[in-house]
Structures are given as C-alpha cells and as structure tokens.
C-alpha cells in the first residue's frame with residue numbers, strides 16, 4: 360500500500376526541504392517529494408537512516424559469531440536505533456578464527472543483498488577489519504598474542520575468505536610493512552583507517568601518503584597530542600581531507616574534545632560510530648568481544664582480564680547510533696542536519712557509497728529516520744515499513 364509522510368523538514372544530501380510531503384510506493388521506494396505541502400502543524404524532521412562503519416555487535420551477539428541467528432538479532436537491534444546499513448567489524452583474533460568469521464560474515468552480507476533478508480533489519484554491506492595489523496603499544500583490548508605484522512599475503516587470504524567484502528581496514532602506519540599494505544589496500548579500493556596506533560606526526564603523514572583516508576575511533580587507542588610532537592592525533596585533527604571516526608558516548612571522549620574534533624573536522628569529515636559490542640541494548644553483566652571476556656557496568660564495557668588486575672581498559676561501547684547523534688547535538692550544539700549527516704552521509708562518502716546509501720530522492724528505497732522537535736529519533740522506516 361502506498362503511503363505519505365508529512366513533516367516540518369526533510370534533510371537530503373544537498374538541501375533542506377521545508378514542509379515536505381513524501382509519497383512512498385507500495386514497493387518501498389520514494390515515489391515523490393513535494394515541498395511546501397505539509398500542514399503547518401507538522402513538527403518532525405525526516406532524514407536518511409544511519410550507516411555504522413564500526414560496530415562489533417549488540418543485543419547479546421558479536422558479529423564474529425557470524426551465524427544467521429547472530430546477524431538476525433544484531434541487525435534487528437540496529438534497525439531499532441535508526442541504522443539502515445552497517446559494516447560488521449572484526450577484532451583481533453587468531454588467523455583461523457578470523458578466516459572462519461570472515462567466511463560467515465560474507466555469507467550474511469550476500470544474504471542481506473537478496474529478498475531473503477528481513478526488510479525490517481539493518482543490512483550488513485561490507486566488513487571493517489580492525490586488527491590484527493595494529494600496534495602493540497596501542498592495542499587497547501585486542502589480544503597481544505594475535506596481533507601480527509602487516510602482511511599483504513595474509514590480508515589477501517582474509518579478503519578471499521571474505522569474498523571481497525572487506526571495505527575498510529584499520530592499520531597502524533608506523534609498524535614495519537604497514538605502508539606497503541596500506542598502498543595495496545588503497546589500490547584495490549579498500550578504505551584504510553589509521554588506528555590503534557602510536558604513530559608520530561611524520562609516521563601518520565606517511566600513512567596518509569600511502570593511502571590512509573580516515574582515523575579509527577579518534578582519540579582512543581592513539582598516541583596522545585603533544586605540542587612539540589603532535590603525533591597521529593595532531594595530524595588527524597589538522598589534516599583537512601582526512602575523515603575521523605568518534606565514539607560519542609561521553610565516556611570514550613570528553614565533551615570538550617568532541618567539540619574540538621567537530622571544529623577541526625567540520626561537517627564533512629567527522630564520522631560518528633558506535634564501536635558497540637554484544638552488550639549494547641542488554642542488561643549489564645559479562646559478555647564477549649570477539650574472543651575475549653568483557654564486563655559491563657555503569658554503561659561502560661571493560662576488558663575482564665585487565666579489571667582483574669585493577670586496570671580499566673575500555674572494550675568497545677554499549678552506544679547506539681541514535682544516542683550518538685543526540686549526544687553530538689547536546690555536546691556541541693550542532694543542528695540535527697549536521698549530527699545526522701555525521702552518521703549517514705559522511706561514512707557513506709568515505710566508503711565511496713554516497714549514491715547507494717544516502718538517497719532521499721524519488722526512486723530510492725524509503726530508508727527514513729523520523730526525528731522529533733528535540734532532534735531525537737522517534738521512528739524508522741526501512742523500505743517504507745515501520746521498524747518497531
């Protein structure tokens with residue numbers, strides 16, 4: 360059945376349309392957008408659904424489980440938080456475990472591109488490989504025994520297991536062999552994000568030169584800013600063309616630095632991610648991230664082994680992307696059109712998928728987030744159907 364939505368505003372890739380009426384065909388695509396036609400009492404804002412390029416799971420499941428059951432739970436949970444598409448993200452694990460996970464995730468990505476996929480579930484559309492080619496010094500919670508020197512042959516085995524679905528990879532550019540691997544990936548259209556890195560400014564610049572296009576959870580697991588050796592963080596903030604992910608939960612990065620990051624990156628190169636793990640959307644307790652144990656308490660996820668030794672190492676987050684968008688508005692005062700863009704259009708442009716994802720235009724799938732006057736997500740449509 361066809362339907363119409365009327366709103367105060369519609370945010371498209373290039374403009375804001377006031378008082379729109381959006382008609383949606385029975386096949387779930389946008390049939391037309393008529394400006395200046397909604398009743399003047401309309402108070403919602405419509406925008407494209409979100410695209411999370413860094414998430415390990417939620418709703419009790421880790422994407423490395425790589426089963427249809429895990430993906431069904433995770434994808435349904437994400438859709439309930441405004442996400443239309445996402446990149447399931449691996450953490451460092453043994454080579455065998457990584458290969459097995461990549462095979463399973465690739466099967467789910469292929470299933471998600473067919474009509475067998477539940478239309479009310481967010482779709483996994485590529486893989487973010489986070490580790491094993493990272494720095495020991497900035498490994499965060501990634502298990503040290505499984506961290507490996509960058510290796511083109513091994514990467515190719517991973518990409519083969521993933522049936523070519525690795526679209527984004529986190530690499531520490533200062534590790535010997537990293538620049539060759541960055542170059543290898545960039546040449547094949549795989550986006551490289553600099554992260555889990557202790558790079559100096561010069562080493563970070565070499566990584567960009569080799570093809571690095573973004574930074575992974577900027578500020579976290581990264582050499583800190585120092586005014587005579589700005590390090591990778593100084594370069595991440597200063598280098599205009601570089602994209603920069605941020606976990607906007609108020610725990611991983613203080614609001615002052617969220618503001619500084621947004622001022623530095625501007626509305627076109629800042630990217631909101633969740634880095635969420637299995638415990639997102641679940642009661643506090645014990646969970647698994649990749650292959651290691653995580654304890655969740657007070658909205659924070661910590662590596663269980665480190666906790667036993669009295670250390671508090673953050674192990675992913677329990678953040679959802681709708682919350683990140685609302686936190687961003689609250690921390691920075693940025694308007695909804697900017698906050699929403701950081702979680703939809705910018706990641707899509709980084710991945711070279713701008714046309715595929717952010718399509719609030721006739722003929723495109725009606726993947727629409729509906730926000731209330733306070734800029735909070737109220738409802739989500741995927742292919743024209745309401746997600747509960």
Ligand SMILES: [Zn+2]
Nearest residue numbers: 413448489634
């Ligand atoms: Zn992560």
